[in-house]
Amino acid sequence: MFTGAHVILYSQDAAADRAFLRDVIGFAHVDAGDGWLLFKLPPAEVAVHPTDGEPRHEFYLMCDDLDGVLAQLAARGAEITRPVADAPWGRLTAVRLPSGSELPLYQPLHPVAYDL
Template identity: 70%
Template sequence: MISGAHVILYSQDAEADRAFIRDVLAFPGVDAGGGWLIFKLPPAEVAVHPTDGPPQHEFFLMCDDLDTQLGEFRAQGVEVTRPVSEQRWGKLTAIRLPSGAELPLYEPLHPIAHSL
């Protein structure tokens, strides 16, 4: 039986991004050995979208109130990398990880599955 999902983010500065996830996002975690941190994620859901191009995977964080969340991030010095855009399915933006990578985040306007 499937018991969970394991998401991997590849990073040019894994230690800094792990510290960001621990300290800024405040996700609890475990040390899998040698400082290799693995974090508990909030409830999750998966969607499968059609594509005409090569298959790819994306990772987004979801929030209930994007404007409030962005205010909290800005107060902590987190860079917001994209202006908030209104999509048919939600409000979308992204923040900068210490490694320079973007982490998309959105406030869904669609029914959510993660609490089923």
């Protein structure tokens, strides 16, 4: 029925964040015109969490080896913005985008759905 998902990151410096995703993260991309880059993402999954607050959406990049990914990103100039937090269900941290926002990174320690 569906062929994919389209994720939108809003940015106050879209050109710099696009360059970061292209050059530091290394995502393959197409140019939809006028430098409007669309990036190929790894396989994905979606979860629905309960909240008592306002509904919101989050976007995490998942990996199998968070320490290895952090070493590669740091070597490419990425700023790691928080220490790795270990939880029973996974390991979390984030890198700084050029616009100043954070891009969360996540190593799941639970079964995943993206390879079903």
